[in-house]
Amino acid sequence: MEKDMSKDMNKDIAANRKREKIEAVAKAWFLINASVAIICVAAITFFVFYKGLQPFFTGNHEGTYSFIKFITGLEWDYSDNPEVALYGVLYMIIGSIVATLGAIVIGVPISVLTAVFIAEIAPEPVKKIVKPAVELLAGIPSILYGVFGLGIIVPWIRDISPKAQGQSLFAVMIVLTIMILPTIITITENAIRVVPNSFREGSYGLGASKIQTIFKVILPAAKSGIITGVVLGIGRAIGETMAVILVAGNPQGGIPTSIWEPIRPLTTNIALEMSYAFGMHQEMLFSTGVVLFVFIIVINLILARAKAKISEQ
Amino acid sequence: MNNQKFLDHGTTLARTSSSRIIKDGFFYGVIGVATLFTIGVLVMILAFIFSKGIGHIDLNFFMSDYEQDTQYLNVPIAEDGADNKLGITIGEIETEDGIFMGVTSISSKANVDASTNRADDAYALKKGDVIKKIGNTKVEDFTAEEINDVINQQTDNVIGVKMFRPGGGVYPMIITTLMMIGLSLLIAGPIGIFAAIYLVEYAKEGRLVKVIRFATESLSGIPSIIYGLFGMIVFVGLFKFNYSLLSGALTVSIILLPIIVRQTEESLKAVPMTYREGSLGLGATKLYTIRKSVLPSAIPGIVVAIILSIGRIIGESAALLLTAGTVSRIPSLFSSGATLTVKAYAVAKEEGNIEMACAIGTVIIIMVLILNGISKFISRKYTIKH
Numbered sequence: 191m192e193k194d195m196s197k198d199m200n201k202d203i204a205a206n207r208k209r210e211k212i213e214a215v216a217k218a219w220f221l222i223n224a225s226v227a228i229i230c231v232a233a234i235t236f237f238v239f240y241k242g243l244q245p246f247f248t249g250n251h252e253g254t255y256s257f258i259k260f261i262t263g264l265e266w267d268y269s270d271n272p273e274v275a276l277y278g279v280l281y282m283i284i285g286s287i288v289a290t291l292g293a294i295v296i297g298v299p300i301s302v303l304t305a306v307f308i309a310e311i312a313p314e315p316v317k318k319i320v321k322p323a324v325e326l327l328a329g330i331p332s333i334l335y336g337v338f339g340l341g342i343i344v345p346w347i348r349d350i351s352p353k354a355q356g357q358s359l360f361a362v363m364i365v366l367t368i369m370i371l372p373t374i375i376t377i378t379e380n381a382i383r384v385v386p387n388s389f390r391e392g393s394y395g396l397g398a399s400k401i402q403t404i405f406k407v408i409l410p411a412a413k414s415g416i417i418t419g420v421v422l423g424i425g426r427a428i429g430e431t432m433a434v435i436l437v438a439g440n441p442q443g444g445i446p447t448s449i450w451e452p453i454r455p456l457t458t459n460i461a462l463e464m465s466y467a468f469g470m471h472q473e474m475l476f477s478t479g480v481v482l483f484v485f486i487i488v489i490n491l492i493l494a495r496a497k498a499k500i501s502e503q
Numbered sequence: 504m505n506n507q508k509f510l511d512h513g514t515t516l517a518r519t520s521s522s523r524i525i526k527d528g529f530f531y532g533v534i535g536v537a538t539l540f541t542i543g544v545l546v547m548i549l550a551f552i553f554s555k556g557i558g559h560i561d562l563n564f565f566m567s568d569y570e571q572d573t574q575y576l577n578v579p580i581a582e583d584g585a586d587n588k589l590g591i592t593i594g595e596i597e598t599e600d601g602i603f604m605g606v607t608s609i610s611s612k613a614n615v616d617a618s619t620n621r622a623d624d625a626y627a628l629k630k631g632d633v634i635k636k637i638g639n640t641k642v643e644d645f646t647a648e649e650i651n652d653v654i655n656q657q658t659d660n661v662i663g664v665k666m667f668r669p670g671g672g673v674y675p676m677i678i679t680t681l682m683m684i685g686l687s688l689l690i691a692g693p694i695g696i697f698a699a700i701y702l703v704e705y706a707k708e709g710r711l712v713k714v715i716r717f718a719t720e721s722l723s724g725i726p727s728i729i730y731g732l733f734g735m736i737v738f739v740g741l742f743k744f745n746y747s748l749l750s751g752a753l754t755v756s757i758i759l760l761p762i763i764v765r766q767t768e769e770s771l772k773a774v775p776m777t778y779r780e781g782s783l784g785l786g787a788t789k790l791y792t793i794r795k796s797v798l799p800s801a802i803p804g805i806v807v808a809i810i811l812s813i814g815r816i817i818g819e820s821a822a823l824l825l826t827a828g829t830v831s832r833i834p835s836l837f838s839s840g841a842t843l844t845v846k847a848y849a850v851a852k853e854e855g856n857i858e859m860a861c862a863i864g865t866v867i868i869i870m871v872l873i874l875n876g877i878s879k880f881i882s883r884k885y886t887i888k889h
Contacts (some may be wrong), residue, residue: 220700220704221701228718331818333860334867338552340851371544401526432824464824476732
């Protein structure tokens, strides 16, 4: 009988070991899947930089291209002949930055005020219309913003512009403004909603009106949330491709001197020419991607900082 | 600090005056204008896309190929044709360029499926094809009876037919979009869900978890054109998948990862601790607990994650443009094909065809509306239950 018992115990121990093994394997498996995100970020960063920096250092059979000429160049004119090909992106960088700033300047006040309306002012039935509308705006694919821009905004600008062309910096600004609205509205609305009610009550108790409470108490308290939304909006605007490709005009060179002039954002430069580019031309498109990526990394780092600050509070 | 602010306000606020009412009214007005702008923009976009696009949408739009096609076919005769030797019924076919005579129905005895074109490839004559020539006789201006006569006058067992298949449809793009949705969810779904399980059920707050979270956050901040570049370098180039459904799906999978991880994490966190404690207390292993008691309660949240992902795939264009191409055909795993959204770009940019882009846009927006509705319905139904 004793023998039987020890046999049973051995069996139990074996079963337990097997179970522990399965548990350990499962845990490792889940960890591997969780690490995919890290691998992806690392791989994306490595390959985009590796491929995009190649033409400046190792080059190919067409030789290398001067990084200074690339980053300070005001003209983009690809050619099979390396002697005459020009790959300058400074005017694109300026175009991208100015368009993004314009969209932020117009878009942030509109977004914040809309968020205030949804969170603080709108009665429940109105809220039930406005909120899904903002969600739908966020769900419309960016290419359709571009089609809308090409069909409505560009002809409108052609009518009021001193230039003959409607595709312009101004058109890009408007389209980007529309695109960043839902991002900033949603995040600002959340930030306003988490402001404790005691703030409102305190303000009302001191005799402040609703408007005074909103602008002097609630918005300052929601500041860091709003900043997060704005930074996200900047990231979205500078990385946007398909919405602006149809309305930007995409000239071969020249820094825009007014909002009526066409621009060529970094993103559209890549999407426009990639389908037929090869050799040095293609590699310079990857280099354009590197410039864009540097902007995105900086924006992401700022964002991580802002979020860390919020969680500290 | 805030208290001091309140006190300062208090003293100024005491001086209530009509100027404050005017000021307040002004700000209410500004807020109203801003909100109206937001709503107005949405209404304008929808009105524009629908009004331009709706005219193009009919059954043909969903069922036909995009490219039109003209072929010289060798069509075998039917065993026993009713109207004519080919066993087809001739009638009026509506196309964008007008009404022509063509195939309105095909009898079961017809052999038109066995037709070949000049390159000797199989090319079945189909319902909706316009007939231009029979043998050596041009029949474009003929009536149905006259065409039947021409067909019946042919003596060979195989009759030469010049046909024209009108395009303007998005059938291949609809199928490509569905394939893209299926394949990318198949790749990103399990990875994202497993990753979320690790983060919620296993991980202890530490450096590794911080890095994983930072990586996931970063992924959602990368613009899709950068994903496109990466997919082009790695999947199209390095792995030699070329411009293909697979390259596109792999690229989109990375884009989906943060959406699925975050949403699944939320739904796992919402499962009450008592579920886990009860199961573990009864002697179940951790894996068993996750499988049998945590995951089932988290399913509504995971479904929402999948619906959000579908919305993202439908809307994606820049990344797919660089990895899956713009060809209007149904792809295999290793060949290229355009999704609806990529095609909308291609027709707007390369053909300047805004109407067609809007027609595709109408279909996309209706899909987005339906997906939004479903995810709302699920979250409402299940949050009330909890």
